[in-house]
Amino acid sequence: MDKYILALDQGTTSSRAIVFDQQGTIQSVAQKEFQQLFPKPGWVEHDPNEIWASQAGVAAEAIAKIGINGKYLAGIGITNQRETTIVWDRETSQPVYNAIVWQDRRTSSYCDELKAQGLSETIKQKTGLFIDAYFSASKIKWILDNVTGARAKAEQGRLAFGTVDTWLVWKLTNGKVHVTDVTNASRTMLYNIHTLSWDKELLKIFTIPESMLPEVRSCSEVYGETGTTIFASKVPIAGMAGDQQAALFGQACFEPGMIKNTYGTGCFIVANIGTKPVVTKDLLTTIAWKVNSEVTYAVEGSIFIGGAIIQWLRDGLELFTSSAQVEKIAQRVEDSGGVYLVPALSGLGAPHWDPYARGLIIGLTRGTTKAHISRAALDAITFDVKSITDCILDEAGISFRELRVDGGASVNNMLMQLQADVMDRIVVRPKITETTALGAAYLAGLAVGYWSDLAEIQKYWKEDKRFTPGANKEKQQKQFRTWKRAVERAKNWANEEE
Numbered sequence: 001m002d003k004y005i006l007a008l009d010q011g012t013t014s015s016r017a018i019v020f021d022q023q024g025t026i027q028s029v030a031q032k033e034f035q036q037l038f039p040k041p042g043w044v045e046h047d048p049n050e051i052w053a054s055q056a057g058v059a060a061e062a063i064a065k066i067g068i069n070g071k072y073l074a075g076i077g078i079t080n081q082r083e084t085t086i087v088w089d090r091e092t093s094q095p096v097y098n099a100i101v102w103q104d105r106r107t108s109s110y111c112d113e114l115k116a117q118g119l120s121e122t123i124k125q126k127t128g129l130f131i132d133a134y135f136s137a138s139k140i141k142w143i144l145d146n147v148t149g150a151r152a153k154a155e156q157g158r159l160a161f162g163t164v165d166t167w168l169v170w171k172l173t174n175g176k177v178h179v180t181d182v183t184n185a186s187r188t189m190l191y192n193i194h195t196l197s198w199d200k201e202l203l204k205i206f207t208i209p210e211s212m213l214p215e216v217r218s219c220s221e222v223y224g225e226t227g228t229t230i231f232a233s234k235v236p237i238a239g240m241a242g243d244q245q246a247a248l249f250g251q252a253c254f255e256p257g258m259i260k261n262t263y264g265t266g267c268f269i270v271a272n273i274g275t276k277p278v279v280t281k282d283l284l285t286t287i288a289w290k291v292n293s294e295v296t297y298a299v300e301g302s303i304f305i306g307g308a309i310i311q312w313l314r315d316g317l318e319l320f321t322s323s324a325q326v327e328k329i330a331q332r333v334e335d336s337g338g339v340y341l342v343p344a345l346s347g348l349g350a351p352h353w354d355p356y357a358r359g360l361i362i363g364l365t366r367g368t369t370k371a372h373i374s375r376a377a378l379d380a381i382t383f384d385v386k387s388i389t390d391c392i393l394d395e396a397g398i399s400f401r402e403l404r405v406d407g408g409a410s411v412n413n414m415l416m417q418l419q420a421d422v423m424d425r426i427v428v429r430p431k432i433t434e435t436t437a438l439g440a441a442y443l444a445g446l447a448v449g450y451w452s453d454l455a456e457i458q459k460y461w462k463e464d465k466r467f468t469p470g471a472n473k474e475k476q477q478k479q480f481r482t483w484k485r486a487v488e489r490a491k492n493w494a495n496e497e498e
């Protein structure tokens with residue numbers, strides 16, 4: 001019987017497990033949503049034990065569906081929602097607090113203090129990141145400062161920190177292995193992307209004991225073996241990368257200048273910039289992957305609300321009952337009828353980095369219908385993405401020909417056409433849009449000799465549909481300029497005095 005690779009894709013709203021064969025074809029999928037906890041406005045948490053239980057459950061289900069067990073797995077690749085922060089007791093493996101999710105804004109005012117101390121430039125130069133509550137460092141500090149006894153225990157070396165990749169490896173190996181990979185490390189705001197090490201000055205600033213941190217490894221190597229409970233035999237864990245970097249890998253964007261966008265809850269536009277970490281004004285510089293001891297860097301534009309704005313029209317405004325309906329409804333009108341939407345529901349990420357911005361719908365008249373609002377929401381997603389690709393062009397000097405797309409909302413053909421129009425660039429959707437899981441599978445497979453090299457992987461990338469800029473492009477570009485005025489009005493809203 002042939003062997004397979006299992007990818008564990010631990011996302012913000014669900015845990016997924018996908019079995020791939022040697023052609024990179026999906027053989028089996030299992031998925032489970034888990035609880036989103038919102039204890040206070042702006043706070044977002046997950047239960048780490050539920051993350052683990054759901055991930056372990058879907059792993060078992062995915063292999064059972066095709067009647068195999070661990071003996072038929074050549075390796076496991078892990079990919080994960082990034083930045084989300086878990087701190088646990090090394091002895092008991094029990095988390096000391098819930099996972100603080102990347103979307104959580106509780107540390108915004110602490111981040112303002114760091115900015116006021118003039119640390120922005122130092123942190124940007126060392127980590128490639130903007131000071132923002134998005135990243136792990138301020139979340140770890142919050143746990144140490146707010147959970148009774150946590151700081152003392154951490155100082156005694158009794159607590160471990162991990163992003164979700166680290167937590168899953170810890171659980172899969174029964175607490176034997178405490179590692180992360182360079183991509184996840186590069187999102188903590190504690191990792192120096194030039195020296196490729198935890199940065200002592202940053203650890204001091206955030207008052208985090210180094211003993212809590214995992215060992216940082218490459219994205220493609222054997223980190224350890226699983227226990228035998230789920231898989232009935234030991235399986236090498238051999239690949240690891242944050243989900244957006246894994247998607248870049250799964251999209252086979254191996255050459256500098258290649259670029260992808262994932263249209264999920266948020267939108268994450270990531271461009272391969274080669275082996276030198278260029279620090280730009282408005283984008284993040286991050287590690288794309290480390291394979292065979294070579295580090296590849298990327299610039300990234302992170303948009304916090306992407307497909308989630310469609311979810312909000314569905315669940316918050318109840319304009320329709322399934323996200324897919326937005327396309328038909330928006331098609332009822334020729335354009336948004338002068339309505340503009342700024343999806344700043346959790347502040348604005350790149351290129352504005354304004355945690356106090358809030359969502360806005362402007363240009364309403366008595367003639368406005370839900371079709372106009374639906375269209376304005378689709379436009380807004382493409383405008384946000386265009387803001388980032390403009391920065392990638394202007395600041396990183398990347399004049400890409402085509403944008404490779406994936407993620408849940410990339411199935412929306414109208415959205416993809418609008419994207420091509422406003423950017424005046426080709427948009428290409430591959431046959432397999434589960435690129436995040438595929439990237440993790442490739443990384444694991446390369447480490448265990450299941451695939452030979454990048455050239456082989458490149459061959460498995462197949463185009464599904466291509467969207468070419470059309471007749472509408474001037475109109476969309478004009479509306480993009482108007483939309484930018486709306487963005488200015490949404491900025492700093494939650495911070496303004498009465």
Ligand SMILES: Nc1ncnc2c1ncn2[C@@H]1O[C@H](COP(=O)(O)OP(=O)(O)O)[C@@H](O)[C@H]1O
Binds near residue numbers: 011409
């Ligand atoms: N046809 C569609 N048109 C627009 N948005 C969609 C469509 N289908 C799904 N979405 C949006 O895509 C998102 C789900 O994408 P997915 O990649 O599964 O997200 P994640 O991995 O971030 O949980 C949801 O926010 C949903 O509203």
Ligand SMILES: O=P(O)(O)OC[C@H](O)CO
Binds near residue numbers: 010013081243244
């Ligand atoms: O879980 P996703 O796909 O929404 O991705 C989350 C990102 O990794 C956050 O940086």
